[in-house]
Amino acid sequence: GAVVSQHPSWVICKSGTSVKIECRSLDFQATTMFWYRQFPKQSLMLMATSNEGSKATYEQGVEKDKFLINHASLTLSTLTVTSAHPEDSSFYICSARPGQGGNQPQHFGDGTRLSIL
Amino acid sequence: GDSVTQMEGPVTLSEEAFLTINCTYTATGYPSLFWYVQYPGEGLQLLLKATKADDKGSNKGFEATYRKETTSFHLEKGSVQVSDSAVYFCALSRTFQGAQKLVFGQGTRLTINP
Numbered sequence: 001g002a003v004v005s006q007h008p009s010w011v012i013c014k015s016g017t018s019v020k021i022e023c024r025s026l027d028f029q030a031t032t033m034f035w036y037r038q039f040p041k042q043s044l045m046l047m048a049t050s051n052e053g054s055k056a057t058y059e060q061g062v063e064k065d066k067f068l069i070n071h072a073s074l075t076l077s078t079l080t081v082t083s084a085h086p087e088d089s090s091f092y093i094c095s096a097r098p099g100q101g102g103n104q105p106q107h108f109g110d111g112t113r114l115s116i117l
Numbered sequence: 118g119d120s121v122t123q124m125e126g127p128v129t130l131s132e133e134a135f136l137t138i139n140c141t142y143t144a145t146g147y148p149s150l151f152w153y154v155q156y157p158g159e160g161l162q163l164l165l166k167a168t169k170a171d172d173k174g175s176n177k178g179f180e181a182t183y184r185k186e187t188t189s190f191h192l193e194k195g196s197v198q199v200s201d202s203a204v205y206f207c208a209l210s211r212t213f214q215g216a217q218k219l220v221f222g223q224g225t226r227l228t229i230n231p
Binding site: 004006032034041042043044046049093095097105106107108109110111113 | 151153158159160161162163166206210217218219221222223224226
């Protein structure tokens with residue numbers, strides 16, 4: 001149980017393109033989803049917290065107009081990297097947490113490797 | 118603010134060796150503590166967790182005990198296998214402005230040689 005699917009797993013696109021990444025909880029409802037960015041050989045950096053039906057909460061230093069997050073249902077959140085540039089190349093990972101919080105662990109997707117040429 | 122510090126890697130061991138990866142934390146209150154594992158090219162998988170002091174989390178031969186007095190959550194395994202090669206992240210869970218968030222350590226890359 002507690003499977004999170006992330007799609008696509010790998011994308012290469014030209015500079016200036018917008019890229020959408022989907023994160024789905026397959027067998028549970030996720031009130032809250034999280035988006036992380038991971039640079040090579042580094043830890044995960046939380047970008048934003050996404051709550052179903054409301055605006056995402058962005059971490060300090062993350063551009064909300066650059067990284068658009070939509071959490072339209074209890075099983076789907078999307079991250080759109082708008083007008084992507086080479087410096088946006090990274091490994092993006094989503095996670096989802098069942099229920100209303102407490103000590104429920106986050107369950108992670110397999111990540112999306114984004115390469116901007 | 119809350120933080121997690123892990124021993125620096127990379128760590129290289131031979132198969133069947135004993136493993137310890139140190140993790141200490143700084144936090145207000147009583148956070149939950151986690152170990153996650155990341156295999157190459159994949160996302161993170163929850164390995165084990167502990168939610169209160171003196172709890173021991175265990176899974177797949179790995180163990181970690183929540184030590185409040187030393188603010189530590191060291192990961193141990195008695196006999197490692199080649200398939201344990203991965204990056205291991207220690208993390209704590211904290212509530213900030215009503216939302217529960219994970220704070221990760223920097224990760225420790227483990228390589229097990231046959």
